[in-house]
Amino acid sequence: MKFKRSERLVYMTQHLVSHPNQLIPLTTYVEKFSQAKSSISEDIRIIKDVMDSEGLGVLKTTAGANGGAMFIPKISLERAEEIIKYFKKELEESERLLPGGYLYMSDIMGDPKMMNDFGDLIATMYGDVEIDAVVTIATKGISLANAVARKLNVPVAVIRKDNKVTEGSTVSINYVSGSTRKIETMVLSKRTLKEGSNVLVVDDFLRAGGSITGVTNLMEEFNATVAGVSVLVEAKQVANRRFKDYTSLLKVSEIDEYNESFVVEEGNCLDYIKDK
CATH class of the missing domain: 3.40.50.2020 (Rossmann fold)
Known part of the structure; x- marks a missing residue:
């Protein structure tokens, strides 16, 4: 099944928020959506920018072969x-x-x-x-x-x-x-x-x-x-x-x-x- 970017963003946001303080490897989403790591990294950047601007929490990212993203609950x-x-x-x-x-x-x-x-x-x-x-x-x-x-x-x-x-x-x-x-x-x-x-x-x-x-x-x-x-x-x-x-x-x-x-x-x- 081919997912649109908008659909990926919905799934990834919900998944990250449901697993707070847990590092989710980018390969999890690469395999889930059959997308290049660069595309998934861009998706993560979009989610991070929205969370930062709207005060919805903190999305920490790590680079490298074992890179991933971690959602940290934080309110304004x-x-x-x-x-x-x-x-x-x-x-x-x-x-x-x-x-x-x-x-x-x-x-x-x-x-x-x-x-x-x-x-x-x-x-x-x-x-x-x-x-x-x-x-x-x-x-x-x-x-x-x-x-x-x-x-x-x-x-x-x-x-x-x-x-x-x-x-x-x-x-x-x-x-x-x-x-x-x-x-x-x-x-x-x-x-x-x-x-x-x-x-x-x-x-x-x-x-x-x-x-x-x-x-x-x-x-x-x-x-x-x-x-x-x-x-x-x-x-x-x-x-x-x-x-x-x-x-x-x-x-x-x-x-x-x-x-x-x-x-x-x-x-x-x-x-x-x-x-x-």
């Missing part, structure tokens, strides 16, 4: 600001406030479009960091972790609070919960995470940071390095937070359960995007 600052603005609007709904000062976010965590947007944003912040796996804590952080991991093209490691027979051999630690001050347990299957991995920890909400500290301690059991921590929302006015090196999309403060009010403001993520 303007697009990041749109995502934060929409998220802020959604979170500011007063009926989200629950007893105990918690915020209802299950609908947001279950929204595939918002998760895709958050994946793009977080992947942009950590796109230049070597990440081998995305780590989260069951259960609310799983959808976010999957969205980010999809963009970075790395596996997800889910930490649980109880041992399941289907997990096989596991590693567990005890940690102090930041909100309840109770001793709790974290469990991770040995098969889930490779020794010596660089991991990105993601979660939906950050309070005192006890859980994230527990994750960091658990990663030490795997000789893994925490290369970054990113959360959707953080509680702003928290004393004695156990760590400070993290990114957040939004901050909440001045929570008043009686009047059902709270204040939402931008987190520090846009500062990270500006530096990219």
Whole structure:
């Protein structure tokens, strides 16, 4: 079958975007379309120029006999600001406030479009960091972790609070919960995470940071390095937070359960995007 250039461009763009952070040899497309390597190289240049001009991501190319192309998800600052603005609007709904000062976010965590947007944003912040796996804590952080991991093209490691027979051999630690001050347990299957991995920890909400500290301690059991921590929302006015090196999309403060009010403001993520 003979493909027109326009048809090749559609296929190649979709294929590259579907395999982020993976070098695709040009021979893949040479063989697929029975075209000369010079023609495929020109196709790649066209895709790259459009992505650059429209802020659709980064297309890196390598020359030589083993040359290829790699799509790296990256959004513009303007697009990041749109995502934060929409998220802020959604979170500011007063009926989200629950007893105990918690915020209802299950609908947001279950929204595939918002998760895709958050994946793009977080992947942009950590796109230049070597990440081998995305780590989260069951259960609310799983959808976010999957969205980010999809963009970075790395596996997800889910930490649980109880041992399941289907997990096989596991590693567990005890940690102090930041909100309840109770001793709790974290469990991770040995098969889930490779020794010596660089991991990105993601979660939906950050309070005192006890859980994230527990994750960091658990990663030490795997000789893994925490290369970054990113959360959707953080509680702003928290004393004695156990760590400070993290990114957040939004901050909440001045929570008043009686009047059902709270204040939402931008987190520090846009500062990270500006530096990219």
